[in-house]
Amino acid sequence: MIIHLESGACSSGIDAYDLALTTARCFQGAKFFIYKEDQEAIKQGIDLLRIFREQGGSALVFCCPTCGTKFPKLSSVFMHVESPACSQQLHEGVVGKLQTWLFNCHG
Secondary structure, eight states, X not given: OHHHHHTTOOTTOOOHHHHHHHHHHSTTGGGGBSOHHXXXXXXXXXXXXXXXXXXXXXXXXXXXXXXXXXXXXXXXHHXXXXXXXXXXXXXXXHHHHHHHHHHHHHO
């Protein structure tokens, strides 16, 4: 579902920036951003994901809160957590809390 929303093709109008903003506003949100400055910029309305894309690529903005692996998209964090590459479980800990927060804000 997150990949679908990040694509910007959803009729709901929710896109990657909306998900990043919701994550940035989450109490546990800081654990999902590599740099606090990126989290703060997104909270202030700066669409870093679009800016990085327009500059010809994608920057690593997000990270796994358990192992620290870095990712360019929030969906990548969730795919990583679902894989055997990480000990974090999808519905537990801070990832579970973020998942609930995203659903409550956008569900």
